[in-house]
Amino acid sequence: MSSKVETLKVSAPRKAEILKELYPEDLFGYSHELTDGEVEVLRELRTALEKHLRPVVNEYYEKGVFPFDEFYKVVNDINFMGDDRLFEGRENKLKTSELFNMFLYLELARFDASVATFYTVHGGLCLNTILVGGTEEQINEIVPKLRSFEYQGCFALTEPDHGSDIAGGLATSARREGDKWILNGEKRWIGGADTADIIPVFARDTEDNKIKCFIVRKGTPGYKAEVIQEKGSLRMIHNNHITLENVEVPETDRLPNIRGFKSVNDILTFTRADIAHLAMGVTAGSFAAAHKYVTQREQFNKKLASFQLVQEKLVRMQSNVVANLAYSVQISKMQEEGNQLMTNSALAKMHNSLNMRETVALGREICGGNGITLDADVIRFFLDAEAVYTYEGTHEINALIVGRAITGIGAF
Ligand SMILES: Cc1cc2nc3c(=O)[nH]c(=O)nc-3n(C[C@H](O)[C@H](O)[C@H](O)COP(=O)(O)OP(=O)(O)OC[C@H]3O[C@@H](n4cnc5c(N)ncnc54)[C@H](O)[C@@H]3O)c2cc1C
Structure with missing residues (x-):
């Protein structure tokens, strides 16, 4: 200890x-x-x-x-x-x-x-x-x-055949038998699912066709989570492919206030803002590491940071951090007031991820060759940004959510 x-x-x-x-x-x-x-x-x-x-x-x-x-x-x-x-x-x-x-x-x-x-x-x-x-x-x-971290939790929504179209496509089934439910199906990409104690699984009720949520607990027979290997992004976190074969969940472990995809959207409204914040953190981490590097390394007998072209890139990174912070702070204030809208979370996630992607590339670039080694501390951010850019709604899906709100036209 x-x-x-x-x-x-x-x-x-x-x-x-x-x-x-x-x-x-x-x-x-x-x-x-x-x-x-x-x-x-x-x-x-x-x-x-x-x-x-x-x-x-x-x-x-x-x-x-x-x-x-x-x-x-x-x-x-x-x-x-x-x-x-x-x-x-x-x-x-x-x-x-x-x-x-x-x-x-x-x-x-x-x-x-x-x-x-x-x-x-x-x-x-x-x-x-x-x-x-x-x-x-x-x-x-x-x-x-x-x-207290006595329980480790995760979140099982995405499926092998349904990512962006999960709202309409969700195929994992739940069949009621007396006071228990029988789950069958597959989930993909689920972070931490191989070690989690609590696995909320979203499944479609075979009777009313509605999406419901069930807590599958660690060790339940028929639940299998295999870690997806050979990832080039977010290498440290275990993403899993889950199979559910006649997994039994008692009615007492169904979350009764999840009633259809609208409830899932209520959760994602919060968590999409979280990923906007996470993208902001990656932006700041890359900037901090690159700043440290260019203020230490010398070329042409001068610090890299003394070159105008390097400073311009550093300042672009700095401005992206401030812009991402501004989005995140405002959205967190709105959420504190109970004024949370999916459109705003989608806009923040899209904005901060775009800025993140530019920033991690600039950070990698101004550290030169050492920028591709783990030593300079920018390559992890560069590689990891790709997964952050994709999960919790891809760039395109978040753009379409905001596009629908500002035009009244659903273009999915
Ligand atoms: C590292 C990582 C961790 C994850 N963790 C979890 C987790 O813990 N739990 C969970 O439930 N899920 C998780 N996910 C899943 C994640 O939410 C999905 O990857 C994401 O929703 C995209 O789905 P997809 O990968 O199937 O891509 P697809 O839906 O196949 O999309 C592929 C491409 O097509 C584009 N596209 C799709 N439809 C349209 C359209 N109508 N118009 C324009 N472009 C379109 C997309 O934007 C994307 O660029 C994770 C994913 C990753 C990579």
Whole structure:
């Protein structure tokens, strides 16, 4: 068991100093709206990530394996989902503030996109599915255990033959037999499904043709999750191909408030904003790593950062970070007010992902040859950005969601 990271005592000027040190790329000072407690948690999280995960991140990336032991050491040092300081003064004790949620994605994805993706399937997709779909009893059983990481959660929606068209195409079936359900079908790409304790599976009721959600628990007979091998992006997170063969789920493990794809959209409205934040974090991580590199390496007897062409690229990256932060902060404020719309989440995910893709390419470019090795710390962001660009609605699908809203014409 590792020793706890020393708790930080924050005074007002010290808070500004800490934020400058943590997020120098936040030129417009969005982070200043975080509470003292939230800043303390983020600072302790940074320390724990650097202590436990930094030494192994490249090794695990090469191996294509998730560093579970080191990740849980981080959680042991600082429970970034459940620490009391995150709920000080909040009426809603089930969720942290949306602004903290956004900065949590910045913190995790700025470090590594696989780590942030592992978190998003657990603390974003799974948690929101239980909150949106569950009864009070189900929420009371599962949510505290997700928060403390006693349960690991995931989210099984996509199928081998239905990705972008999952809303209409979902083929996994659920047949009721008395007080239990029988699930059959396949799911694809499901993050963390080989190790998860709680697997919310979306399936179509054979009787009324409606989409429902069932909690499949670890070890249920007929459930198989195989890790997809040889990925060139997000190599550390385990994405799985799931097969469900006559998997039995008791009626008590059906989430009764998931009634059709509209409920799925309610979950995705939150989680698509999460991925906008995650893309923002990847943008910031690439910028921070490239900034460090060009201010250290010399060519022509000068720092790379002293060349005008390099500075122009660096500033384009910086401006993308600020623009992505602006989108993320505004959408998190709207969500805090209960004003969440899929159109806005889709717009933010599309915008931040486009900026992310440009930024990680520039970051890779200004680090030259070393930019393709893990050493310079930009190639992980470059490769991982491709998966982030695709999941939670591809660029095209998010564009079509916004296109439909602004023209009144569905063009899918
Ligand atoms: C690393 C990773 C992790 C993931 N994790 C999860 C998870 O945990 N849980 C989960 O349920 N799912 C997960 N997914 C699935 C993800 O949401 C899907 O990959 C995504 O929805 C796209 O589906 P698809 O890959 O089948 O692409 P397709 O739908 O086959 O699309 C292929 C291309 O065609 C384009 N296209 C499709 N339809 C149209 C159209 N009408 N007009 C214009 N262009 C179109 C798409 O934009 C895309 O460029 C993950 C995916 C990845 C890659």
